[in-house]
Amino acid sequence: MSYYDIDAILTDSQKLPCTFELDVPGLGILEGNAGENIKAGTRIDLPLWLGEMLSIGARLGTSRLVTLDLPSALSERVMNALKADPRTVDLRSLAPHFYSLSERILELFEEEELVEVLSNTFKKRSAVIADHAHNPQGALGQGADFLRGLDETERQRMFHRCVCVANY
Structure with missing residues (x-):
């Protein structure tokens, strides 16, 4: 950094x-x-x-x-929603730099459950992002809401994947 x-x-x-x-x-x-x-x-x-x-x-x-204290973006309510289905949570509305904020918070707090929930969230959402990068038509339909909720880290990953697919 x-x-x-x-x-x-x-x-x-x-x-x-x-x-x-x-x-x-x-x-x-x-x-x-x-x-x-x-x-x-x-x-x-x-x-x-x-x-x-x-x-x-x-x-x-x-x-x-x-x-x-933990920020509202990492509250118990948000963690429960992420445990249920991370693909339905609008991370951008919680914090535009959700994963970066989470990383900084984990440097300050020892929260093992938070690490597990965030890792699982990143993995599950990455699969959906990869799917949208390879199938941009889906992004125009029902996937548009999901894409609007991507945090900056996910947007960069999406852009990188789209560039890689275009160059392939």
């Missing part, structure tokens, strides 16, 4: 629910209250990069400033 990778920048800007563990004077601007204090227990959605930086104290052995 490059420093200038736009997909990485967009992934890091995804909002992540964070709960402040300590009172923080003068940081109320994050809540929209300039000059105010943030009280312990306050929950604010922060960009992934900022939430990660503010939670880093726990890794260093000091008390952490914030506790990170």
Whole structure:
């Protein structure tokens, strides 16, 4: 991943629910209250990069400033839908960079079940993407809704497969 990778920048800007563990004077601007204090227990959605930086104290052995929670794109409701049938979930509406966000979240949380669900989702959806790449007529009919719900990783895979098929 490059420093200038736009997909990485967009992934890091995804909002992540964070709960402040300590009172923080003068940081109320994050809540929209300039000059105010943030009280312990306050929950604010922060960009992934900022939430990660503010939670880093726990890794260093000091008390952490914030506790990170799973984003809504990886909520229990979404995981249950992915377990049932990953082909019916519109990943793009959850997060345009769903797989990149998931990868970053898995660096922060130890969630074995999440790894299994996401791996299974990627495999099942990849088969459908490959089918659409080899049969573009299906994409115009009932497959159009599925294709609109692809996240950026899947769109790149789809484009790559279409180019490969065209060159074959």
